[in-house]
């Protein structure tokens with residue numbers, strides 16, 4: 554490594570150690586936790602302190618070191634630097650803000666009764682971001698990452714297709730970069746299911762699983778040994794348009810018999826007497842009686858059949874259900890297992906584990922915010938320079 558890279562790497566290590574620590578750490582404690590020498594740690598801490606990334610606490614004298622010099626613990630300064638996450642869905646646009654501790658410090662959202670156009674989504678995101686930033690006036694922003702239920706172009710700048718938003722070749726990055734208040738920020742966009750998988754990996758480091766995420770549509774990700782498979786075009790794991798029946802119902806993507814045409818929110822809402830407006834999660838929570846039973850049957854058996862095909866190819870031990878599937882997991886799991894027993898080779902090796910996402914509500918939004926703050930951990934010196942420190 555070159556010297557500048559070593560410094561970046563070490564600053565990132567100190568920052569990350571403090572971000573994941575439950576309590577403030579002394580320079581000696583940081584040296585022990587990071588394996589760096591005490592003089593190196595002291596120099597790095599001074600640099601991060603003068604940039605305002607860290608906060609110094611009152612000196613303490615450790616119990617064991619009678620007569621020793623007091624140590625001055627440091628911690629991440631709350632809200633000194635933040636990343637913005639945003640999510641666009643058929644039922645809402647949301648923005649949240651996380652700081653270097655990776656804590657969500659503010660969030661706001663606008664519920665929608667129909668999917669926004671790309672332009673409307675950008676206006677709503679810019680408004681919500683401005684609202685959050687006005688509440689946190691002294692913070693510095695590393696960037697914004699926007700989660701979208703759609704497929705991106707390989708350069709990550711446009712949405713090639715988001716059928717459940719009605720978007721086709723939308724220049725989202727360009728629109729975001731020219732939105733008032735967002736012009737100065739680093740902008741990125743990402744598929745929602747991929748961001749859910751990234752959020753999930755915080756608690757499933759190194760694991761292998763198939764993620765299925767039910768939201769505006771049905772997204773997915775294939776994760777092997779902690780690596781989210783991207784594929785040649787970036788949509789590996791897109792389980793929603795796996796064909797279950799060539800003569801099946803019409804899908805919004807233009808094909809027939811896709812998983813989405815059976816188990817997506819819009820497919821279930823079409824079959825329901827209940828109005829499909831408001832939050833998607835609330836729609837499923839409100840289903841009851843025969844209607845709920847029919848929805849569970851339709852989702853469990855189609856999802857199980859789709860997962861059997863996927864598991865036969867990728868041979869992974871765990872299925873992780875997210876979005877509205879998470880709330881239905883207890884009821885759909887037996888139906889999924891029945892399909893796996895019938896159609897999956899995995900059944901020969903024993904049970905496939907059906908689990909739910911560990912992250913809280915809106916995991917794609919959480920993943921977007923994590924994405925937005927990560928560059929500061931990757932290159933702290935660069936950000937200290939950019940923030941004019």
Ligand SMILES: [Zn+2]
Nearest residue numbers: 794804806811
């Ligand atoms: Zn389809």
